[in-house]
Amino acid sequence: MSFFVALREDVATARSHDPASQSDLEVVLAYSGLHAVWGYRLTHRLWLAGYRLPARLLSQVLRFLTGIEIHPGAVIGRRLFIDHGMGVVIGATAIVGDDVMLYHGVTLGGKSRFHRREDKRHPTLEDGVTVGAGAKVLGDITIGAWSTIGANAVVTKPAPARSLLLGVPAVVLPSNEDVTESARGVVLDD
Template sequence: MEHLWRFLRVLREDLYAARRRDPAARTLLEVALAYPGVHAVWAYRVAHRMWREPALRLPARLLSQAVRAATGIEIHPAALLGRRLFIDHGMGIVIGETAVVGDDVVLFHGATLGGKAMRRGKRHPTLGDGVVVGAGAKILGPVWVGDGAQIGANAVVVKDVPAGATAVGVPAVVRSRPVASPLTEHVEDPALYI
């Protein structure tokens, strides 16, 4: 029973993360019913749990493909996703099998956490906590993106990005993060969540 309550707390965190990060979200009910990124993350959480049981791997893959057809977001059930992941708009998101995503990450539409080699083993990126990946960005191979890094829209990242840095361009060039970033999170009025 404790596992069920823990699972429900994680699902609730996903709702609040979307509500907090999307200024267009008016209510938690709207987020729960109309946000395909939230639906894809919730389905991933079920598929990932199934993936951990060898006999359920095929059903886990089938669930992930059904969710892909419904939402346009493909998340392999073997990927490791942290808490409070927010996928904004979502269409075209791809998260590969060996990808690791930290807590409080934001992915915009068209982002790919993909591989660049056709071999077994770690072939997808690892994102630290608080990373923001812009629309259309591609992070390819077993690269590491440090905590708080930002990946610009349409960037193609094939090398590690240090914590707090911004990577832009094709191929991506790492730049220092500005001291006062407009994307810096701030404490919001708790009344927004009532």
């Protein structure tokens, strides 16, 4: 996929996820979550090319400008949407699948400083995961595809696909086909 096709896809994703958006131009100019994702895509390319210090420095400038910190070493799939964005942190070894949605204040972080540099320390979110405002997903765990993490949950254990995770510490409610998308929205509404 070309860089410009990816940019257009990111704009379309923002428009489809945010009913308050009025136009593509508004999204391009005013959505800090989108700016952070675009900046990440650039810093990640630098990171992979071996320009690690410039990648980190640019990511810190982007953090200052957007309020969103995405480490350039993280691996992020297509169509990530960060709604409102302020305070989002995505750690260096995090893996984020396609079609993931993060609300403000989300942390994809590590649990301990006692790891070797090459260890995976941050979570993996599979495709379609939604993480509510203020939630913390910590450690080398995997959250299964199309799961929903409720606002302010603290998740430190893995969860299977289509789970609903709520509470501190988060309790995993297994797959429930009766939980509709609109019911999930009630849990995450900001």
